[in-house]
Amino acid sequence: MVSSLTTAIGTKRTLLTELPGPRSRALHERRTAAVSAGLTVGFPVYIERAEGAILVDVDGNSLLDMGSGIAVTSIGHAVPALIEGVSEQVAKFTHTCFMVTPYEAYVEVCEELARITPGTHKKTSALFNSGSEAVENAVKIARLATGRSAIVVFDHAYHGRTNLTLALTAKNMPYKDHFGPFAPEVYRVPMSYPFRDGLSGEEAAKRAISMIETQVGADNVAAVLIEPIQGEGGFIVPAKGFLPALSAWSTKNGSVFIADEIQSGFCRTGSWFACDEEGVIPDIVTTAKGLAGGMPLAGVTGRAELMNAVHEGGLGGTYGGNPVACAAALATIATLREQDLAGRAREIGHVALGTLRRLQDDVAIIGEVRGRGAMIAVEFVEPGTKNPNPTVAKAIVKYCTENGVVVISCGTYGNVIRLLPPLIISPEQLDDGLSVFSAAIRAAN
Numbered sequence: 064m065v066s067s068l069t070t071a072i073g074t075k076r077t078l079l080t081e082l083p084g085p086r087s088r089a090l091h092e093r094r095t096a097a098v099s100a101g102l103t104v105g106f107p108v109y110i111e112r113a114e115g116a117i118l119v120d121v122d123g124n125s126l127l128d129m130g131s132g133i134a135v136t137s138i139g140h141a142v143p144a145l146i147e148g149v150s151e152q153v154a155k156f157t158h159t160c161f162m163v164t165p166y167e168a169y170v171e172v173c174e175e176l177a178r179i180t181p182g183t184h185k186k187t188s189a190l191f192n193s194g195s196e197a198v199e200n201a202v203k204i205a206r207l208a209t210g211r212s213a214i215v216v217f218d219h220a221y222h223g224r225t226n227l228t229l230a231l232t233a234k235n236m237p238y239k240d241h242f243g244p245f246a247p248e249v250y251r252v253p254m255s256y257p258f259r260d261g262l263s264g265e266e267a268a269k270r271a272i273s274m275i276e277t278q279v280g281a282d283n284v285a286a287v288l289i290e291p292i293q294g295e296g297g298f299i300v301p302a303k304g305f306l307p308a309l310s311a312w313s314t315k316n317g318s319v320f321i322a323d324e325i326q327s328g329f330c331r332t333g334s335w336f337a338c339d340e341e342g343v344i345p346d347i348v349t350t351a352k353g354l355a356g357g358m359p360l361a362g363v364t365g366r367a368e369l370m371n372a373v374h375e376g377g378l379g380g381t382y383g384g385n386p387v388a389c390a391a392a393l394a395t396i397a398t399l400r401e402q403d404l405a406g407r408a409r410e411i412g413h414v415a416l417g418t419l420r421r422l423q424d425d426v427a428i429i430g431e432v433r434g435r436g437a438m439i440a441v442e443f444v445e446p447g448t449k450n451p452n453p454t455v456a457k458a459i460v461k462y463c464t465e466n467g468v469v470v471i472s473c474g475t476y477g478n479v480i481r482l483l484p485p486l487i488i489s490p491e492q493l494d495d496g497l498s499v500f501s502a503a504i505r506a507a508n
């Protein structure tokens with residue numbers, strides 16, 4: 064047996080057993096008896112340790128992480144600055160509840176969020192535990208501040224799994240099926256999806272706006288809520304101009320433009336936030352995932368006059384802005400800044416998009432290669448059509464994971480595979496991951 068606790072992790076994908084190995088299989092049996100069947104597992108390989116872009120499983124296999132736990136561990140695993148910040152805070156105190164007796168780290172995270180989110184206007188923030196909670200609170204704030212109730216969301220959107228956020232999320236299976244009734248006053252309009260609608264950003268915005276005006280009424284709209292690049296829905300990058308047009312419409316009509324940057328934020332797309340790349344300045348930004356290097360933390364950051372419109376005591380929660388999670392966020396933000404991981408995300412995008420687009424010339428099942436920075440996806444189709452091909456996507460994920468490369472599928476039709484490597488992935492590791500992914504695609508073609 065490999066004792067990984069005493070062995071350096073190294074930087075290479077190395078398989079000692081088939082995947083999943085015997086110890087993972089044994090754990091999976093225990094899991095089946097103890098854990099609700101409502102949670103699916105992408106691939107039942109149980110992780111024991113991790114470092115950088117490498118995950119070590121309980122059988123001693125080293126896997127290459129190209130998913131970052133869904134865009135969370137962007138600075139990599141076991142980063143010394145993060146370990147230090149978190150350990151120091153754990154030794155000092157782990158909880159007081161910020162609403163009872165406050166502490167500096169919470170304030171400091173809010174100061175950082177004001178600094179790095181788009182726009183130089185005066186901003187304040189509130190911290191929560193999960194992305195869903197952040198989105199839910201952003202909606203509460205927008206409704207209170209505008210005195211209106213309608214929330215406009217988009218096809219393919221994903222905003223969470225709580226009751227209100229399920230109403231905002233588009234896809235029925237597996238998220239919503241039989242979990243209703245859902246919260247009212249949520250209106251869905253078409254997204255810009257260039258591969259499928261062929262519209263320019265301006266045309267797609269016109270289509271969405273016309274629907275809002277005729278079916279909801281501009282004066283009823285509290286907020287327009289959008290992921291600047293959609294995550295779970297299929298890494299859909301709207302056509303250029305779509306976001307600025309919607310944001311301008313929202314401002315002109317007195318509604319709150321909320322950018323859900325939970326998946327696209329924190330340098331993932333090559334800037335602090337995806338909105339930065341189109342010069343869009345949202346009224347409110349929701350953040351989570353990459354914010355705190357794996358500790359549960361989420362933020363709602365917005366124009367001070369909106370955020371401060373809330374009555375005293377209107378926002379909060381026992382754990383929101385937990386001090387250990389705040390320490391993790393401060394270490395994460397410092398690392399992203401010091402190592403210019405936004406720049407690294409752009410390089411990853413350049414290499415990955417180049418490799419995958421060259422591959423597209425040789426295979427018939429790739430409909431589109433898209434993404435920005437280190438938020439990269441391939442949409443699979445039936446050859447010669449645009450019909451979604453979830454079957455090959457499944458086979459490709461299986462091939463990759465069985466060969467020790469962790470990739471994740473997504474998309475309304477389940478036919479998209481996304482790459483979300485930690486931004487510190489080395490050029491050699493990225494080449495290795497892309498070659499396994501390419502081989503998987505060729506094998507499925």
Ligand code: PLZ
Nearest residue numbers: 193194195221222223290294323325326
């Ligand atoms: N908004 C844009 O991507 C979380 C969900 C995985 P939580 N995405 C991963 C799953 O199957 O549950 C997400 C997101 C965007 C909101 C959320 C919700 O964030 O931290 O999962 O609540």
